[in-house]
Amino acid sequence: xxKAGKKKSAGKKTSAARKxxxxxxxxxxxxxxxxxxxxxxxxxxxxxACGVIETARKHKSKxxxxxxxxxxxxxxxxxxxxxxxxxxxxxxxxxxxxxAGAFGSCRYKLKSxxxxxxxxxxxxxxxxxxxxxxxxxxxxxxxxxxxxxVSQLSETMGYPIQxxxxxxxxxxxxxxxxxxxxxxxxxxxIAVSIREAGFDVASMATxxxxxxxxxxxxxxxxxxxxxxxxxxxxxxxxxxxILFPELTFxxxxxxxRVDQVVKKHGxxxxxxxxxxxxxDGKFVADAGTKDAFGHTQLGGVAPVxxxxxxxxxxxxxxxxxxxxxxxxxxHIASKVDVEQAYAVGKAAVQFALQGHNAVMPAIERKAHKPxxxxxxxxxxxxxxxxxxxxxxxxxTKDGFAITEKCRRYLQPLVKGEDYPPYKEGLPQYVxxxxxxxxxxxRRFDVKV
Amino acid sequence: xxKAGKKKSAGKKTSAARKxxxxxxxxxxxxxxxxxxxxxxxxxxxxxACGVIETARKHKSKxxxxxxxxxxxxxxxxxxxxxxxxxxxxxxxxxxxxxAGAFGSCRYKLKSxxxxxxxxxxxxxxxxxxxxxxxxxxxxxxxxxxxxxVSQLSETMGYPIQxxxxxxxxxxxxxxxxxxxxxxxxxxxIAVSIREAGFDVASMATxxxxxxxxxxxxxxxxxxxxxxxxxxxxxxxxxxxILFPELTFxxxxxxxRVDQVVKKHGxxxxxxxxxxxxxDGKFVADAGTKDAFGHTQLGGVAPVxxxxxxxxxxxxxxxxxxxxxxxxxxHIASKVDVEQAYAVGKAAVQFALQGHNAVMPAIERKAHKPxxxxxxxxxxxxxxxxxxxxxxxxxTKDGFAITEKCRRYLQPLVKGEDYPPYKEGLPQYVxxxxxxxxxxxRRFDVKV
Numbered sequence: 001x002x003k004a005g006k007k008k009s010a011g012k013k014t015s016a017a018r019k020x021x022x023x024x025x026x027x028x029x030x031x032x033x034x035x036x037x038x039x040x041x042x043x044x045x046x047x048x049a050c051g052v053i054e055t056a057r058k059h060k061s062k063x064x065x066x067x068x069x070x071x072x073x074x075x076x077x078x079x080x081x082x083x084x085x086x087x088x089x090x091x092x093x094x095x096x097x098x099x100a101g102a103f104g105s106c107r108y109k110l111k112s113x114x115x116x117x118x119x120x121x122x123x124x125x126x127x128x129x130x131x132x133x134x135x136x137x138x139x140x141x142x143x144x145x146x147x148x149x150v151s152q153l154s155e156t157m158g159y160p161i162q163x164x165x166x167x168x169x170x171x172x173x174x175x176x177x178x179x180x181x182x183x184x185x186x187x188x189x190i191a192v193s194i195r196e197a198g199f200d201v202a203s204m205a206t207x208x209x210x211x212x213x214x215x216x217x218x219x220x221x222x223x224x225x226x227x228x229x230x231x232x233x234x235x236x237x238x239x240x241x242i243l244f245p246e247l248t249f250x251x252x253x254x255x256x257r258v259d260q261v262v263k264k265h266g267x268x269x270x271x272x273x274x275x276x277x278x279x280d281g282k283f284v285a286d287a288g289t290k291d292a293f294g295h296t297q298l299g300g301v302a303p304v305x306x307x308x309x310x311x312x313x314x315x316x317x318x319x320x321x322x323x324x325x326x327x328x329x330x331h332i333a334s335k336v337d338v339e340q341a342y343a344v345g346k347a348a349v350q351f352a353l354q355g356h357n358a359v360m361p362a363i364e365r366k367a368h369k370p371x372x373x374x375x376x377x378x379x380x381x382x383x384x385x386x387x388x389x390x391x392x393x394x395x396t397k398d399g400f401a402i403t404e405k406c407r408r409y410l411q412p413l414v415k416g417e418d419y420p421p422y423k424e425g426l427p428q429y430v431x432x433x434x435x436x437x438x439x440x441x442r443r444f445d446v447k448v
Numbered sequence: 449x450x451k452a453g454k455k456k457s458a459g460k461k462t463s464a465a466r467k468x469x470x471x472x473x474x475x476x477x478x479x480x481x482x483x484x485x486x487x488x489x490x491x492x493x494x495x496x497a498c499g500v501i502e503t504a505r506k507h508k509s510k511x512x513x514x515x516x517x518x519x520x521x522x523x524x525x526x527x528x529x530x531x532x533x534x535x536x537x538x539x540x541x542x543x544x545x546x547x548a549g550a551f552g553s554c555r556y557k558l559k560s561x562x563x564x565x566x567x568x569x570x571x572x573x574x575x576x577x578x579x580x581x582x583x584x585x586x587x588x589x590x591x592x593x594x595x596x597x598v599s600q601l602s603e604t605m606g607y608p609i610q611x612x613x614x615x616x617x618x619x620x621x622x623x624x625x626x627x628x629x630x631x632x633x634x635x636x637x638i639a640v641s642i643r644e645a646g647f648d649v650a651s652m653a654t655x656x657x658x659x660x661x662x663x664x665x666x667x668x669x670x671x672x673x674x675x676x677x678x679x680x681x682x683x684x685x686x687x688x689x690i691l692f693p694e695l696t697f698x699x700x701x702x703x704x705r706v707d708q709v710v711k712k713h714g715x716x717x718x719x720x721x722x723x724x725x726x727x728d729g730k731f732v733a734d735a736g737t738k739d740a741f742g743h744t745q746l747g748g749v750a751p752v753x754x755x756x757x758x759x760x761x762x763x764x765x766x767x768x769x770x771x772x773x774x775x776x777x778x779h780i781a782s783k784v785d786v787e788q789a790y791a792v793g794k795a796a797v798q799f800a801l802q803g804h805n806a807v808m809p810a811i812e813r814k815a816h817k818p819x820x821x822x823x824x825x826x827x828x829x830x831x832x833x834x835x836x837x838x839x840x841x842x843x844t845k846d847g848f849a850i851t852e853k854c855r856r857y858l859q860p861l862v863k864g865e866d867y868p869p870y871k872e873g874l875p876q877y878v879x880x881x882x883x884x885x886x887x888x889x890r891r892f893d894v895k896v
Contacts, residue, residue: 041651043644071654099644101651108655191874196491196547196776199877203489203549206519207556207896212772230874300769303748320771321748324660328644332779334873414873425782425862426639426678429647448655 030062031133033352034076035084036069037101037168038108038139038146042182043189043330044341045168046102048138050095051345052166053084057092062353067130067437072106073137073146077119077446079126081437094430096342097420099330102432105139108448110146113156122444123150124159129440134162134352138345140169140180144360144384151358151380164348165360165380168341170327172223175386176378177362181344182327184337184413187227189329190216190271191414193322195231198238198269201318205267211258211309212269213319214239215302217326219275222246222390224326228271229402230410238269240400243305245275246390247399249284255312257400262315272301331427335416340373347375371412478510479581481800482524483532484517485549485616486556486587486594490630491637491778492789493616494550496586498543499793500614501532505540510801515578515885520554521585521594525567525894527574529885542878544790545868547778550880553587556896558594561604570892571598572607577888582610582800586793588617588628592808593832599806612796613808613828616789618775620671623834624826625810629792630775632785632861635675637777638664638719639862641770643679646686646717649766653715659706659757660717661767662687663750665774667723670694670838672774676719677850678858686717688848691753693723694838695847697732703760705848710763720749779875783864788821795823819860 035052037045049068056063068082069075075082082103084092095102113120126132137147144165151163167174172183194214201212218224222244229242240261243249261268276284285301302319309315340363347361362378365371394406402410420427483500485493497516504511516530517523523530530551532540543550561568574580585595592613599611615622620631642662649660666672670692677690688709691697709716724732733749750767757763788811795809810826813819842854850858868875 037651041648074655098647100647104654105651106655107652188873192779193773193777195874195877196778197772199546199548200489200772200776203485203553204555206552207522207554214773300751302769303751318771319769320773321750321767321769322773323766323768324645324648325641325662325768325770325773328648329641330644331640336873411872416873417867417870419865419867422865424859425636425784425864426643429643 029131030060030064032064032131033066033134033136034069034081034127034132035066035136036072036075036138037103037105038072038137038143039105039168040170040327041099041101041105042168042170042327043099043185043333044181044338045138046095046098046100047338047341048166048168048181048345049102050092051342052136052349053092053095055346055349059349059353063134063349064131067132068103070434070436071104072108073110074106074108074446074448075103076126077122078444079129079439079441081130082434083437086435087432091430091432096338097330097418098429099328102430103434106448108446109142110149113149120153120157124153124157125441127159127161130437133160134164136164136166136348136352138166138168140171141174141385141387144174144380148358148380148384154357162352162355162357164351164356165383166344166348167360167362170224171218171221173221173387173389174383175388176383177360178365178373179363179413181337181341183223184334184340185329185332186217186224186326187230187410188334188337188414189322189326189332190224190227191230192332194228194239194269194271197320198231201267201269202238208316209318210262210267210315211306211317212267213272213302213306213317214270215272215274215300215319215321218245218273220245220387222273222395225271225273226390226394226402226406227410227414230407230414232401236265239271240265240268241270242401243270243272243276244390244395244399245273245277246392247395248279249276250279251308255309258309259313270305272305274301276301330420330429333418334414335418336371336413338418343375351377368408368412371415477579478508478512480512480579481514481582481584482517482529482575482580483514483584484520484523484586485551485553486520486585486591487553487616488618488775489547489549489553490616490618490775491547491633491781492629492786493586494543494546494548495786495789496614496616496629496793497550498540499790500584500797501540501543503794503797507797507801511582511797512579515580516551518882518884519552520556521558522554522556522894522896523551524574525570526892527577527887527889529578530882531885534883535880539878539880544786545778545866546877547776550878551882554896556894557590558597561597568601568605572601572605573889575607575609578885581608582612584612584614584796584800586614586616588619589622589833589835592622592828596806596828596832599828602805610800610803610805612799612804613831614792614796615808615810618672619666619669621669621835621837622831623836624831625808626813626821627811627861629785629789631671632782632788633777633780634665634672634774635678635858636782636785636862637770637774637780638672638675639678640780642676642687642717642719645768646679649715649717650686656764657766658710658715658763659754659765660715661720661750661754661765662718663720663722663748663767663769666693666721668693668835670721670843673719673721674838674842674850674854675858675862678855678862680849684713687719688713688716689718690849691718691720691724692838692843692847693721693725695843696727697724698727699756703757706757707761718753720753722749724749778868778877781866782862783866784819784861786866791823799825816856816860819863
């Protein structure tokens with residue numbers, strides 16, 4: 001009866017009634033936690049999940065169950081909660097070496113309280129029904145915004161909750177933190193891949209392929225493209241050219257450089273960010289290419305660049321688009337990245353236990369070489385909706401390479417290998433049981 | 449004087465004179481060897497080079513220097529010989545973990561003796577000038593043909609030489625040998641990559657990307673595409689669909705299956721061979737796509753397939769084209785592949801020392817599980833110009849997956865990891881000094 005009553009009245013409770021109900025519930029029983037993954041996944045976001053869950057399990061007197069949202073915040077809204085206590089110690093430990101989002105991620109940003117009050121009411125309803133007092137949200141800039149809004153629920157709606165953001169993004173564009181978990185592994189993948197492909201094209205260049213173009217992620221920020229530059233340790237090494245999204249693509253200047261490089265080194269390996277734009281501001285990838293039916297072809301920028309080189313300079317080319325391969329490549333993850341991803345998950349729980357709200361664990365760099373780092377605390381207000389751009393001083397004057405300053409920043413982030421276990425030649429990634437917690441509330445639909 | 453005389457007359461020597469000159473030269477001084485890399489390079493062709501050179505170095509009383517052709521057979525024709533004796537033991541050992549062709553490869557097929565006698569005369573001239581009695585050619589089907597032609601020089605032109613082919617091809621299409629060095633590592637890369645990307649798209653599918661398409665090499669044979677199937681160990685695992693070049697692409701049937709898979713499993717991961725064709729025999733990749741200038745766009749098949757799914761089924765997609773990344777990915781090479789690549793290089797030298805000519809070391813499978821293999825000897829006549837197709841029984845009846853028989857064949861080839869050494873987070877691949885041997889002959893131009 002109490003449950004049924006709750007179902008019906010939850011949406012209409014006053015702040016005062018909620019505080020009372022909440023304090024009534026908070027006897028000795030520890031509050032449960034909610035954890036969810038948000039936005040594009042990475043090779044190490046599950047390592048953060050592992051850090052959160054393992055640390056929470058060590059503090060059972062303070063944190064009850066960890067419920068994971070199935071597909072991020074959507075799981076909270078739809079009351080689709082995964083009871084992680086059903087997973088074995090071994091399965092949770094295996095998250096550390098498993099790429100992508102074990103609980104499902106989502107691309108869904110909460111609107112403001114004014115715009116969609118019903119969603120916030122629903123979140124509180126779900127949190128209350130499952131006695132959730134901790135909210136851990138694992139994502140990038142947009143997710144930090146969602147987390148910040150949730151952190152304000154105590155104030156705005158009178159529901160006591162501590163919301164901690166766990167940083168994750170391959171784009172490396174979160175502010176305050178020195179770098180973002182997820183980026184180091186993409187960086188390593190890109191640097192390793194262009195080095196290997198560079199060796200390949202160098203072998204073939206005399207009689208065949210002279211130009212290799214590799215497209216990488218990063219629509220707005222060139223951090224991932226910059227990482228390709230780590231592969232070039234001396235003159236002539238691949239990649240000889242990097243195209244950054246921060247700089248306008250200058251066709252003639254670029255083609256001239258390609259020609260110079262081929263003439264000097266015999267081949268040219270190019271890393272190009274998916275986000276480069278022509279002087280008119282349009283993406284180079286949308287260079288008017290149409291398919292047989294006249295539809296605009298949603299192609300990559302790599303084939304466009306490659307074809308341009310063929311048309312203008314006549315060089316035989318190959319091109320690659322790594323796409324999801326780059327961000328899911330747990331097999332070549334950076335050890336530093338895995339450790340940091342785990343550490344921010346762990347720190348998030350520790351911050352919660354210390355009573356913090358609206359904060360985010362941030363990586364602090366203590367020394368470049370040998371690299372030393374720690375985890376500090378960032379105010380979520382300073383993180384949400386702020387994009388960290390790559391400094392212009394990280395790109396050489398001519399715009400085609402990274403500077404020593406950039407290299408000094410990037411190098412530590414790709415350090416160390418952290419190989420997953422293999423069986424019969426293939427990496428063994430865990431698939432959780434993902435048992436749903438029993439629903440207690442009415443259905444709530446989310447338009448995705 | 450003798451040298452000058454040789455220069456002028458070499459092309460005109462009779463068979464008899466050549467035999468005499470040759471026997472005069474063959475006193476106690478061991479003959480030198482020629483080694484070259486041909487065709488598309490692989491993650492492990494240098495492991496074969498390592499096998500050849502290390503083994504030759506152990507038999508200095510029988511084999512003098514190993515000269516490597518700079519850019520394959522072209523190095524022999526242009527007398528651009530690399531003196532591998534200038535390389536340290538350490539550098540040669542490092543070839544074992546270095547991808548691509550350390551001496552440069554080429555796409556160049558010798559014409560028949562009737563069509564281009566001048567080239568054969570030139571080869572003999574170079575071999576004679578550098579006292580070369582052993583010819584090791586490391587390549588695929590076309591290269592086997594070149595090697596066979598060289599092996600016949602004793603008979604056709606009276607120049608005593610032993611030519612041994614060292615098998616290499618990511619396409620896995622050489623006959624007689626159970627598999628080809630180079631293939632196992634691509635296979636591992638593809639299986640690992642589609643497994644990882646499969647985890648990624650599964651995480652995103654509820655609110656975002658539902659379909660992922662990965663294009664792989666193999667214009668004629670589906671061995672590489674088939675390798676993607678290793679990642680799918682149980683129902684619903686990625687990849688749920690494989691498109692093989694041996695089977696005609698049936699658009700409607702394919703789209704129907706994609707829809708079924710998405711509806712059943714929430715997402716669909718597809719491995720597509722670059723070589724799939726429409727019922728009219730045209731490559732699906734050349735589906736009439738034109739760029740802004742009306743040129744046919746040399747795009748990949750992955751974007752075409754992805755766009756088709758979007759247009760017909762409306763699913764959000766991502767696609768990747770691994771291209772050179774797949775065949776140069778030494779960082780995730782198969783241990784079995786590396787061992788076999790080394791073993792065929794070693795065996796080639798041993799066969800030469802035993803007096804063989806016109807043969808090729810072939811991998812022999814002795815048992816599936818646990819996998820046991822050895823190196824046998826194949827008659828080059830049976831190898832050159834014969835393409836091994838994938839048996840129809842390796843593909844399921846519906847044409848979208850591999851059979852258990854195929855899995856049993858493929859599984860051992862991706863077994864084991866053989867990581868290269870890393871420094872500062874990046875693999876350390878060797879670049880040889882590649883010192884040219886002194887030229888003794890007139891210039892000879894090769895049109896490439």
